[in-house]
Amino acid sequence: MPPLPLTRQPIVIAHRGASGYLPEHTLPAKAYAHAIGADFLEQDVVLTKDDVPVVLHDIYLDSVSDVAGRFPERHRADGRFYAIDFTWAEIQQLRASERFHHEKGTPIFSGRFPIHASAFAIPSLEEELTFIAGLNKSTGRNTGIYPEIKQPAFHRKAGKDISRIVLDVIDRTGWGEPTQRIFIQCFEADETRRIRQELGCRLPLIQLLASEWKERVQPGQLTGLEKALDDVRTYADGIGPALTHLLLQRDADGFLQTSPLVEAAHQRGLQVHPWTIRRDELPQTVESLETLHSTLFLKLGVDGVFSDFPDLTVAYVKSRFG
Numbered sequence: 001m002p003p004l005p006l007t008r009q010p011i012v013i014a015h016r017g018a019s020g021y022l023p024e025h026t027l028p029a030k031a032y033a034h035a036i037g038a039d040f041l042e043q044d045v046v047l048t049k050d051d052v053p054v055v056l057h058d059i060y061l062d063s064v065s066d067v068a069g070r071f072p073e074r075h076r077a078d079g080r081f082y083a084i085d086f087t088w089a090e091i092q093q094l095r096a097s098e099r100f101h102h103e104k105g106t107p108i109f110s111g112r113f114p115i116h117a118s119a120f121a122i123p124s125l126e127e128e129l130t131f132i133a134g135l136n137k138s139t140g141r142n143t144g145i146y147p148e149i150k151q152p153a154f155h156r157k158a159g160k161d162i163s164r165i166v167l168d169v170i171d172r173t174g175w176g177e178p179t180q181r182i183f184i185q186c187f188e189a190d191e192t193r194r195i196r197q198e199l200g201c202r203l204p205l206i207q208l209l210a211s212e213w214k215e216r217v218q219p220g221q222l223t224g225l226e227k228a229l230d231d232v233r234t235y236a237d238g239i240g241p242a243l244t245h246l247l248l249q250r251d252a253d254g255f256l257q258t259s260p261l262v263e264a265a266h267q268r269g270l271q272v273h274p275w276t277i278r279r280d281e282l283p284q285t286v287e288s289l290e291t292l293h294s295t296l297f298l299k300l301g302v303d304g305v306f307s308d309f310p311d312l313t314v315a316y317v318k319s320r321f322g
Helices: 027-035 125-139 152-157 162-172 189-197 222-232 261-267 289-300 310-321
Strands: 011-014 040-047 053-055 144-149 184-186 205-208 238-240 247-250 256-258 304-307
Touching: 011 027, 011 310, 027 040, 027 125, 040 125, 040 162, 053 125, 053 162, 125 144, 125 162, 144 162, 152 162, 162 184, 162 189, 184 189, 189 205, 222 261, 238 261, 256 289, 289 310, 304 310
Parallel strands: 011 040, 011 304, 040 144, 144 184, 184 205, 205 238
Antiparallel strands: 040 053, 247 256
């Protein structure tokens, strides 16, 4: 597959939906992100016991639902409640919540939607993709989807091929057509490569960058970085770095040092979609949301970003790119 053309106007990807305002990965969070103009809506995907892909950031249920109260004896030896141990029918009985510390019961972000408030559900991937297609039809918009295949090695140890199952749902719901706006992302490089080469997926693939890339983006490591990106471009269309892969540190004079990652990726025709912009959790290297936006879009020239507050990022992109 030839490299995707680099985007002129950056795209805004709603990270777990409009998760700065509503509980992550719930359909209301996706509806709000759609309404406020996000270009793509993200879906993290894990499997149930009966192989139903559900939209959930973790393989665990106990930090975003009331599973511990409804099924108190269903935890594993480590005390965690795993989605893969529950059927789809059982997960449908749960109430989803704003993310909280599963041990302490306190919210991760105290200023966001109250935990255990109102009525939210964990959607299946098929439900969500059908829902977004319906919103596109009724509004005349063309908002895309951005599924992440979560922990395929974990699922494989349980005898489940999550990538094949997710691709089947994408095809069945009509999102696998060439006219659709879609990226598929994964952290595990072996699996991203497998999705392209073994499973024959021709949809745009994004290789998410894990912690080992932090060393590759440091000053003096350009040769190793370029070699690693040369490998990525043999099977993927872009990369998804963390903000810490791009924003390195302040020097002695207070100037922000950035990595060569974006430039090196663009030289190889790879798109760059970093994660995650959070108004209430800015990187230590920037002093404001305005600085973060301008550094990513104007100084580094990223092709898109994940944002918990997509309305703020959409507003910035419109103000700068028209």
